[in-house]
Amino acid sequence: MKQTIEYIIVCCIGLIFSIPVAFKIVVSVFTQGLKTIKGVNYRSRPRILTDPRFGKSSYLHLKDITLHCIENGDPRKPLLLLVHGFPEFWFSWRHQLDSDLAENYRIVAIDMRGYGDSDKPRGVVNYRIEKLVEDIRQAINALGYDKCYLAGHDWGGAVVWSFAMAHPGMVTKLAVLNCPHPVAFQTYIRSNLTQFLKSWYMFFFQLPCFPEWLITRQDLVSMDIALKGVVNQQELDAFKYTFSSATALTGPINFYRAAFRYPSRGAEGGSRKQLTVPTMLVFGANDKYITQEVAKLSSKYCSQMEFQLVPQASHWVQQDAPDQVNRLLIRFFGSSSGGEDDSGDDLRESASAAVRRGLDAAKDIKDGVREDVGQLLGDLNEH
Numbered sequence: 001m002k003q004t005i006e007y008i009i010v011c012c013i014g015l016i017f018s019i020p021v022a023f024k025i026v027v028s029v030f031t032q033g034l035k036t037i038k039g040v041n042y043r044s045r046p047r048i049l050t051d052p053r054f055g056k057s058s059y060l061h062l063k064d065i066t067l068h069c070i071e072n073g074d075p076r077k078p079l080l081l082l083v084h085g086f087p088e089f090w091f092s093w094r095h096q097l098d099s100d101l102a103e104n105y106r107i108v109a110i111d112m113r114g115y116g117d118s119d120k121p122r123g124v125v126n127y128r129i130e131k132l133v134e135d136i137r138q139a140i141n142a143l144g145y146d147k148c149y150l151a152g153h154d155w156g157g158a159v160v161w162s163f164a165m166a167h168p169g170m171v172t173k174l175a176v177l178n179c180p181h182p183v184a185f186q187t188y189i190r191s192n193l194t195q196f197l198k199s200w201y202m203f204f205f206q207l208p209c210f211p212e213w214l215i216t217r218q219d220l221v222s223m224d225i226a227l228k229g230v231v232n233q234q235e236l237d238a239f240k241y242t243f244s245s246a247t248a249l250t251g252p253i254n255f256y257r258a259a260f261r262y263p264s265r266g267a268e269g270g271s272r273k274q275l276t277v278p279t280m281l282v283f284g285a286n287d288k289y290i291t292q293e294v295a296k297l298s299s300k301y302c303s304q305m306e307f308q309l310v311p312q313a314s315h316w317v318q319q320d321a322p323d324q325v326n327r328l329l330i331r332f333f334g335s336s337s338g339g340e341d342d343s344g345d346d347l348r349e350s351a352s353a354a355v356r357r358g359l360d361a362a363k364d365i366k367d368g369v370r371e372d373v374g375q376l377l378g379d380l381n382e383h
Helices: 002-032 090-097 129-142 155-166 182-189 193-198 200-204 210-226 233-242 250-261 265-271 292-301 322-333 343-378
Strands: 056-061 066-073 079-083 106-110 148-153 171-177 279-284 305-310
Touching (some): 002 210, 079 090, 079 155, 090 106, 090 148, 129 155, 155 171, 155 182, 171 322, 182 292, 193 200, 305 322
Parallel strands (some): 079 106, 148 171, 171 279
Antiparallel strands (some): 056 066
């Protein structure tokens, strides 16, 4: 009964937050016309999604679901499993897949259930945290491992926190990017107005259909806003392509719906114990959605956690500051043999990463010119 009442309150809060959103849309229609509510433009699959630099595409056939993944590196090395956030997919880890991390690890970046090319089960109940944790467990085993190095960002961070608490013996080391410990967040949002207001969308997402429509309007303009300055046009097109289908956003938003509708009592009880897995929390200092204070509170629930603040980086820290994040991951995880990091390794990583990014920039310019010419000749829609 208590859980039902709490969920009704959450939905009422979401409805309240939806009022100014709806009002703004109505005003925009009257002032700018129907173009403000148009849907998603058709786009073909961007070539960057099949760029061999990031690795090869494959599928993990688990007990009840099939997950898509991209893997790079030596399959004989220890497993480094990367778990994305919202609204992302494996592509958000492209700078880590194509980095010196691949020299010491078999890197696998998955599309979580409901995302990208993975299965998209219907129903909110299929996105409970227990199922997300079980997907990670089965994925590790399906890849032929009993344990792994584990990293997660945003919602992926929430999943890997929960996984490490449920299966600490399967995690060698844990890296979490811009996602506080679940209990720290649950406690803080109830007592801090700033974090409550930053998290308004979590309540708004409890409403049916409206959130999906809002995000897809004006050819996913919300992604232009969220990822501004983080990705180039080619990369933005990859995100828009992935979330352009009619059902592409329902699964990801169901993560939020399930979190409030089916809170995990077992996970919450376990998460109040000290996490013993060595943990590093990396945090972009300019995160618009999460305060630094709640991130730092995560150490209260870890027996050994280091906090790494990345200045000038946003919520999308592994895309915003890939070189620095890669150095932190290499140093924290160490080599595959468990060796210690040294400054020479950091310098080599920095230099090689800079060369790669320069080559990537040149490639993006060439591809951009080719695509612009193709658009003019084919009279395609401009984005």
